[in-house]
Amino acid sequence: MASNGIIPFQVSMLNNINYENWSIKMKALLEVQDIWEMVEKGYNESQDESNLSQAEKDSLRDSRKRDKKALYLIFQGLDDEAFEKISNVKSAKVARKKLQTSYNGAEQVKKVHLQILRGEFEALHMK
Template sequence: MANGVASFQVPMLNTSNYDNWSIKMKALLGAHEVWDIVEKGYVEPQDEATLSQTQKDNLKDSRKRDKKALYLIYQALDDDGFEKISSATTAKDAWEKLQTSHKGAEQVKKVRLQTLRGEFEALHMKESESISDYFSRVLAVSNQMKRNGEKLSDVRIMEKILRSLSPKFEHIVVIIEETKNLEEMTIDQLLGSLQAYEEKHKKKQDSVEQLFKMQVKDKEESMSNERGQHGRGHFQGRDGRGRGRGHARGGFNNNEDRREYPTSGRGRSNRRTRYEKSQTKCYNCQKFGHYAFECRAPKNKVE
């Protein structure tokens, strides 16, 4: 678009972002080289005929730049915002109307500052919050306080941060307070030191958690192995008892063994007994095939 107006994104103003919006708009207007006309304005002569050609050229340029600035301000407003400045004839007038509308009178400004002071003092770092995010929260409130007239030094901001950190930073806070001079530090330097400590603390926590997980895993595997061994031992015990019963009945473990070497009267040992008796001579009747205590013949008196 002509004059480079569309080469920048114009920030939109709403009911709650005037402070930040005004900073962004000042930068945008400055980039288009028209902030000075918004801040200081220009004077419309009562009679242009009395002006020299140089003065006429300067007046023409001022009017052109003023309209450019006014157009940029228009682009940042919704319909309600436009209504507030629709009667403004210059960019300076429009800017002042917006400032009065959003920042209010001096009394309203003081009330707002009191609210911001309370928010600043109540700030505390959350346990799950990163040090970078907490710095951003603190600086957002402190910057609003400054824009509303509070004289807030960097040392006071750093002191607030140090005394409101979460307990995990206690060690580094003690070191900084004892070894560093906050008067010689910047907020960025403090942030860097705390971020470095946060990273070390995080790595240490990760190592501890990893070790704990490994210990839990080892314990679970050990318990699983013990349960497996207990199950196998129970099975072996039952099998062992089975073998014990087999031994008691004849020293064999299965039916095939018992068929080959039965323990009943029909077995091999009984045949062996009958064979041995056939070669045995009775001392009572002098016949073979039985012992004397089995003999049915009349008992002979042994000489």
């Protein structure tokens, strides 16, 4: 471990078959970095900062920084194909939602296709 208290880590790469495992590992990494909340809940972006107190401005700046850190770590765990799916997002929360929709949807399609093939196999086997 580094002497400055930083824990080195390796980000798992997301591919077409490991979304569930990748998401568990990514959640753990983001929790260790104390930024999972940004991915799960996001933050309220102020439209007009001129009406905010200095404490509110500081809090907003901190939230933006934590969100970008989470988004950066998510980007680091993506291959080029997955990155292209979310490269235009502006927040970690939106990135997570897009990845969930993309990969969970694909997984459900695979399961349905497998069930169809199983049924066809059983029908052939019975003939």
